Amino acid sequence: MPTPKVKFPETAARGEIIEIKTLIDHDMESGQRKDMNGVLLPRRIINRFTCALNGKVVFTAELHPGISANPGLTFYITASESGPLDFTWEDDDGSRYTLSRPLTVK
Amino acid sequence: MPSPQSPRRRALILALPAAGCALALAPGAALASRAEADEAALRLTGGARPKDGKVRLKLPEIADSGATVPFTVSVDHPMAPDNYVKAIHVLAHDNPAPQVASFHFTPTGKAEVSGRLRLARSQEVRAVALLSDGSAWETRREVKVTVGGCGG
Numbered sequence: 001m002p003t004p005k006v007k008f009p010e011t012a013a014r015g016e017i018i019e020i021k022t023l024i025d026h027d028m029e030s031g032q033r034k035d036m037n038g039v040l041l042p043r044r045i046i047n048r049f050t051c052a053l054n055g056k057v058v059f060t061a062e063l064h065p066g067i068s069a070n071p072g073l074t075f076y077i078t079a080s081e082s083g084p085l086d087f088t089w090e091d092d093d094g095s096r097y098t099l100s101r102p103l104t105v106k
Numbered sequence: 107m108p109s110p111q112s113p114r115r116r117a118l119i120l121a122l123p124a125a126g127c128a129l130a131l132a133p134g135a136a137l138a139s140r141a142e143a144d145e146a147a148l149r150l151t152g153g154a155r156p157k158d159g160k161v162r163l164k165l166p167e168i169a170d171s172g173a174t175v176p177f178t179v180s181v182d183h184p185m186a187p188d189n190y191v192k193a194i195h196v197l198a199h200d201n202p203a204p205q206v207a208s209f210h211f212t213p214t215g216k217a218e219v220s221g222r223l224r225l226a227r228s229q230e231v232r233a234v235a236l237l238s239d240g241s242a243w244e245t246r247r248e249v250k251v252t253v254g255g256c257g258g
Contacts, residue, residue, distance in 0.1 A: 017215050017216055018215070030202075030224070032202050056212075057212070058212050058214050058215075059209070059210070059211060059212070059214075059215075060209070060210040061207060061208070061209050061210070061219070062207060062208040062209075062210075063207050064203055064205045064206055064207060065202075065203055065224070066196075066198055066201050066203060066204075066205070066206035066207070066223055066224050067206060067207055067221065067222070067223055067224065068173060068174045068175070068221075068222035068223060068224050069173070069174075071221065071222070072221060072222065073219060073220070073221045074219065074220040074221070075209070075215065075218065075219045075220075076214075076215030076216045076218055077214045077215040078185075078214040078215050080214065
């Protein structure tokens with residue numbers, strides 16, 4: 001079971017642009033590789049990542065097999081309001097890995 | 107004399123090389139032509155032909171391993187509610203699948219994302235940005251993937 005991690009400042013001034021770093025351990029099996037018997041290893045990647053602030057989606061990433069294993073993304077949002085930051089990683093196999101952390105805006 | 111490695115162990119070793127490298131070795135994997143990549147870019151921008159400029163793509167000139175190539179892509183543009191960067195698409199023309207990632211923004215923060223991508227071989231990487239006014243902008247960077255970095 002992959003374990004997602006996120007890092008961002010817990011508190012921010014209103015209007016401040018904050019950096020959000022995310023990471024999840026995942027093979028991102030491309031679907032191009034074969035084992036020694038020539039059998040294609042089935043594709044299994046994190047195909048979508050979403051970040052929402054207070055229930056409103058602020059950033060989305062569609063990922064393809066060209067993204068490295070253990071995909072990490074760094075992006076930026078404006079600290080417009082306090083509320084939970086919800087992160088979702090969607091796996092090819094239908095699993096969803098989620099994480100929620102509060103952001104306090106002063 | 108029997109091999110010291112069991113077939114099982116060999117299978118494991120074969121499965122180990124990083125996927126980005128295996129891409130280069132996969133026989134019969136179709137490589138996208140430049141024309142196909144241009145077409146893919148046009149589809150992503152909804153038909154707007156990308157102009158050169160505004161987009162910055164940071165990549166190493168030489169990547170030791172094609173499996174993990176760090177990138178940062180940004181667009182020199184405001185993120186105001188009525189005027190912002192809607193999306194950035196990253197394409198690697200000579201990968202088996204040229205589309206690497208698409209990032210969708212809302213008018214918040216800044217139009218910048220960092221991550222790590224796979225390159226099957228030395229090639230040009232392209233970033234295409236779509237703005238809220240419908241215009242599209244792009245930039246390209248050449249990355250050399252070190253020979254032998256794939257263990258091949």
